[in-house]
Amino acid sequence: MRRQLRSRRAPAFPYGYRYRLDDQDEVNQNYLADEEEEAEEEARVMVVPELDEEEEEEKEEEEKEEKEEEEGQGQPTGNAWWQKLQILNEYLWDPERRMSLARTGQSWRVMIRPFAHSLNFNFNVSEPDTWQHYVISLNGFLQGYNDSLQEEMNVDCPPGQYFIQDGNEDEDKKACQFKRSFLKNCSGLEDPTFGYSTGQPCILLKMNRIVGFRPELGDPVKVSCKVQRGDENDIRSINYYPESASFDLRYYPYYGKLTHVNYTSPLVAMHFTDVVKNQAVPVQCQLKGKGIINDVINDRFVGRVIFTLNIET
């Protein structure tokens, strides 16, 4: 996989050296790619996750660049060289996974429901035809989350910690319940139109499944949405369900569908209760948390999702 995760450098980052393997070219590329966005995010300083989790595919040629860079900066530390070499070596050969170039770091990608051919939600409240398919899509999607089904198939595991199931790889794994009812007003149980009929649409956000991947320890990933471009107040208020607006740790890690058969992806529902009507509102929902990357230009689904709401009345 290609490295997509770009990060700004933290000035006093403890894993500085590792971190710097993330090459400068990419940063420049980002600047070129989307200056506007860059500017917006300039101030934010990203924390870089552990090397394991960082996307790092290094060109071999960069070995040279590395050295040049070091010379340029004139870092005095004598063992910096050694450290660098080690990092490079670690990059080329991962002893844990026994692979070369194995550090295809991962990060969460997110996707939303209802599923449509585009990420523009245009509908007219008074014309059910324009939003009916969203409702159908959401209903269909949530079938697997029905409380009865969840209770029957899955276990209720303790929140706030990973649901680690050691043991044989081929062994079937248990899955944690994620009940439809967790979504409250967006569960479609009380309002079968998921708010579309009132111009208060629910959008469900889920993280793309990655086998074995865990969010940063102890700190569940939170979701936060805002207007991407334009007036901050266009959205006014969002209700998140579950109210924590986070993905609980108990749903991780994922063991893959071969053994983790009934795994149910956790969801966060965003209920846009008071969006400005009759105008396109670009919304960006981001994952927030330690080590989360959410500002990649090339892949706009890394740690965030951007969509527009255009609700006509």
Add this chain to the structure above:
Amino acid sequence: MRQKTLEIYSVELDGTKDIEKTDEGDGKEKYRGLKNKCLDLNKHHQKEEFKKELDLDDHKLSNKELERKYGTDIITGLSSSRAAELLARDGPNALSPPKRTSEIIKFLKQMVGGFSILLWIGAFLCYVAYGILYSSNTSASLDNVYLGSVLILVVILTGVFAYYQEAKSTNIMASFSKMIPQQALVIRDSEKKIIPAEQLVVGDIVEVKGGDQIPADIRVLFSQGCRVDNSCLTGESEPQSRCSEFTHENPLETKNICFYSTTCLEGSASPAGTATGMVISTGDRTIIGHIASLASGVGNEKTPIAVEIEHFVHIVAGVAVSIGILFFIIAVSMKYHVLDAIIFLISIIVANVPEGLLATVTVTLSLTAKRMAKKNCLVKNLEAVETLGSTSIICSDKTGTLTQNRMTVAHLWFDNQIFVADTSEDHSNQVFDQSSRTWASLSKIITLCNRAEFKPGQESVPIMKKVVVGDASETALLKFSEVILGDVMEIRKRNRKVAEIPFNSTNKFQLSIHETEDPSDKRFLAVMKGAPERILEKCSTIMINGQEQPLDKGTARAFHTAYMELGGLGERVLGFCHLYLPTDKFPETYSFDTDAMNFPTSNFCFVGLLSMIDPPRSTVPDAVTKCRSAGIKVIMVTGDHPITAKAIAKSVGIISANSETVEDIANRLNIAVEQVNKRDAKAAVVTGQELKDMSPEQLDELLAGYPEIVFARTSPQQKLIIVEGCQRQEAVVAVTGDGVNDSPALKKADIGIAMGIAGSDAAKNAADMVLLDDNFASIVTGVEEGRLIFDNLKKTIAYTLTKNIAELCPFLIYIIVGLPLPIGTITLLFIDLGTDIIPSVALAYEKAESDIMNRKPRHKKRDRLVNMPLAVYSYLHIGLMQALGAFLVYFTVYAQQGFLPRTLINLRVEWEKDYVNDLEDSYGQEWTRYQRRHLEWTGYTAFFIGILVQQIADLVIRKTRRNSIFQQGLFRNKVIWVGIASQIVIGLLLSYGLGSVTALSFAMLRAQYWFVAVPHAVLIWVYDEVRKLFIRLYPGSWWDKNMYY
């Protein structure tokens, strides 16, 4: 006039007047009518044109009539203004160069030739596809634009490259034919002026002196000892004298016309010959101009390799287009969007066309051309490199090509004995007995009765290379004596010459009178040489072992036997005699008068005979044997006398030692020629006269029936007939030639070979190849190179075609099975034009697998460059294995990322949807479009690397077609390893260096994926070794026939 003009081409070219044959009378008329036939064979209109323009009767006119006709004055010349007028009317006095295709046309040809047209269509379709997409969606992906641009770039690059290669090799020739601007001494406005020869006009009065090239066709008005060398026109090497008298009806024969571009010889006598003449025709209207234009009328045959490449292009283009269209239809009927179907079509065409191959072939050919140039074969037309290899008949000149083009003393006869002289190139060991006193006398005559001299200032030059002023025989004698006796000039100084009668054709002898070097001996010594029978007439005694003996019948018979024997060897025989003049009649102060002949010219003492021949080059017999074993028939075509021709043919092996001609058999059995069974004779010596009387069918029979043929006394024009005869036998004919009038034959031949030293510019222009050293042996090296290149081209093509299947399968499977695209079209181009180029050129350096000079020349219709087994084995055996191996890498990459092969089936549609950003893989992981695209690129790169790794194995197996790689030696061809290294380096650069260039769709690949295809590569190698093993084990079997390409 018609009959007469036709005669121009029927000139008898007996280059061996020196044999002193006395058939001069009928000789001229012998070949009348020959040209009728010759021209009838050619285009009829040429004859008409020829007739019209050669109404040349100036040789019959008197000076006054000439003055009137050309409006000039013999004393004062033309006026400058009149000359300027005529110059404006007739144009400059220069041959218009052969029509050249304009550079832009050549360039455009490269741009649309071969596969280019397919690629242009592909590029065009790309833009059309983009245009349609764009019109419906302005943010359409630029992939098609990239592809279209890359295709155009490819076409232009390969076109420019081929054009550059072509131009480079043509330039060698251009520099070659560059001539030093000529000057002419002309009388205008009563003044002698030196002007560039180009400015001469009809009616100009020019002066020519020895050493000059004749600046235009000239009617001689006044001459003094002027002799010209017409060899470039008629092939006749004997100098001919020129005077102002009208001597022959035929303008080519008459002595009062000198022809453009012939040379006025530097006489050994002083003053050197001079002549004054009137220009009667200039530029293209000269005889040479006519012949040159005739040559350009003979169509240029396509070279065999051009035919082969065309054949190959047709096959590949046919396959490409038909598969493309087939899958277009399949795609459309599978409900693909037409636009998608068009893009599939483009991809299939691109995958099928070996874009780099034609450029590779050009490079390969020019590499060989360079190699041949080092061996003295300068190739004018790149494709001719291979033609030489498929040659099955060589029609070779004798003089200069097979022989050293230098008269050399071959035999001596004295003391009733024949001695053999060394005729090798340096004369190093003369082994005959030099102790006899007769030899002392003979050597004195040889030394003294000789007007040839070394040009001064050549002290350091080896004797055989020194430049001599004098004719061929005298030169031979001078060098011969210089080698044996030492400083000839010094000996001549000691024996001061007091009188001399030079050789002339009426006397047929040369006499000089000398003081002797012995101061006590006051006698004069008269020495004489000449035609043996004339010399014998003048002798009354003969010297045997230093003793003068009366010349009786017995000794006369011995003389005749020796004379006949030497003459029978085709050698030019000279007799030598001397006489010491008694002091009483010829005291020291005696004044000799050569006009009054106040000295005896008879009752001499005969000393010996000496025979000379233009000996064969020492490398030639070997070369002829090589041609023999290579199945190439060597035919000698010469203007020389049949006896000489036959003798040389025998000595070089063109007529092998144990084969006989019909005449030989008749002689041996003592029966009439007609009674001999023609099938018994292996060799035939055919004269031009016999050839003239033959019908084409008879000629065919002759050419097919005799393995060893010598054509003697042929006019260079008859070469054309012979060449056409050979070509009717489906032979690939190589012809050597040097004269202007050889040029039609050179053009007609499949490969014309001009002589670099002796050749005229016209011949070099008409030829495909120039032999820098005029040596026949160089042709044979050329043949060897040509055959090697054919074999190696086969290997190159087999190598290049193999991967086409591996490149094609991804698209077919993509369309039918719906996998995510395994390899991108642009990525393909990086194989075709990146990694594969150097390796395929490297195959050109491969050594021959066996002795390629021991097999028959290839049949131009049957032994194709790309034959069925080659295509089948490359496409369906190795190609499919390669495709499998590459897919293995592809599936490995996808599986390791989470997409197991069965998930991939029919995933294409979902995969390519931009709005699907959580596509589930086999493990339930979800992928965004961007991730998928990146994985797709990784897949491209993996597929690319898979092909690359297997192409390395393919390269190794293509080193040989029959032998095991280990027999051939894995490391003998170092360039192969350079090729492999280049493949790997380019592969590394592309996959790790270009990962960030979006348009190229490369991604960084984990190192281990490089090794996934390695077992497959090994398998390919083993498979091919097994194939070769069975071919070697069971020659002639089904396997051999179908698996040997």
